[in-house]
């Protein structure tokens with residue numbers, strides 16, 4: 381039997397809740413880990429052979445722990461009663477209504493969860509913010525939790541998640557750091573130690589950083605803002621490269637070799653996506669406005685502006701190079717996921733690129749190894765002529781152009797001679813991720829337009 385103080389619940393079985401809890405269960409066999417969600421379909425997926433999300437390495441971790449000390453349930457209330465440590469990993473999307481619409485975080489799911497915790501608790505709990513939240517949310521949460529009339533004590537801890545989709549299991553197994561923020565009173569510090577003990581099962585002590593709650597909450601927003609800022613910075617430079625015949629790949633390498641800058645997150649592309657970067661920057665922007673720091677807000681907002689610019693710049697270049705019209709032409713997109721090794725399409729550049737091309741009356745064929753199910757949902761209701769085809773050769777047949785939108789490794793290994801032969805001529809490739817062998821494609825006969833590099837064209 382598992383001890384009460386070693387029974388953990390995570391509310392929210394999504395891209396974060398599922399993998400993080402699977403790894404905790406795998407690494408800490410003396411803890412019982414329950415993952416609960418109101419979405420029955422998701423829970424059924426977690427309990428089945430086909431997990432609800434695609435993530436390299438996830439399946440084997442889940443299979444090792446599931447049924448031993450890892451359990452998935454939709455009975456959130458019973459799980460609240462049972463657990464002593466509760467992680468909350470529900471979604472915190474950008475608000476679409478009312479005050480702060482389009483920028484502030486929508487905290488309704490978080491607050492609903494906090495209220496369920498109060499209502500169904502029968503003893504003291506540690507409640508952990510795993511979701512990304514605005515600074516000082518813990519304060520509001522603490523108020524809601526402490527307002528109970530049962531005499532119960534709740535300690536609120538901030539423990540933001542830094543894993544990235546596509547590499548979640550590696551990131552969780554060997555994190556750069558685990559950040560834990562706690563209130564500075566005695567009870568907060570005792571709770572902090574219990575969470576440090578949990579992570580100490582597998583994370584070296586020097587990688588566990590403890591702070592106050594506010595620094596921890598803010599650090600997560602800032603980490604995402606800084607990462608996205610690097611992408612927007614290099615993407616903005618790719619536009620200059622196309623005008624000046626400088627090569628963005630060389631520029632990235634040259635500046636990345638500077639140890640003060642470093643090589644990561646300097647690959648130019650069609651823009652960043654994912655559920656977090658845009659939402660967290662806008663959230664940071666909103667906070668800056670709230671605290672009357674308009675200059676700071678404007679600075680960070682421009683990171684999102686450049687991202688929008690990069691997506692539309694990519695499409696505009698396609699149209700320009702294809703004789704100023706794509707109307708009635710078949711255009712094939714390789715990739716719909718926001719990055720390689722995930723099926724997640726939230727805020728994926730592919731979505732905006734598809735919309736823009738459909739507005740120009742292109743006929744789209746979209747191929748992706750893992751994301752077509754989500755792509756179908758994203759494009760549902762959008763006007764225009766599009767089809768989702770798993771087989772890349774089918775998708776490219778009769779097309780005027782191929783656009784590489786996601787950096788899936790397997791795109792490099794396709795038989796491009798076979799693809800070229802099946803396409804309309806002149807055949808174009810727009811490599812929005814700079815992953816293909818451009819010279820080879822040019823020799824096959826393609827007109828090749830890498831991003832931020834000189835074109836290899838038989839037409840110009």
Ligand SMILES: NC(=O)c1ccc[n+]([C@@H]2O[C@H](COP(=O)([O-])OP(=O)(O)OC[C@H]3O[C@@H](n4cnc5c(N)ncnc54)[C@H](O)[C@@H]3O)[C@@H](O)[C@H]2O)c1
Nearest residue numbers: 392393394395396417418419469470471472489511512541
């Ligand atoms: N996706 C990432 O890569 C990532 C990385 C770090 C942090 N985060 C943050 O983690 C949080 C969760 O992100 P995600 O990608 O896992 O979201 P998600 O949408 O995949 O999962 C959230 C889950 O919470 C469930 N939920 C909502 N309200 C609930 C309630 N009242 N009770 C029970 N379950 C409820 C939903 O049904 C959903 O399954 C967000 O704040 C996000 O910003 C995400």
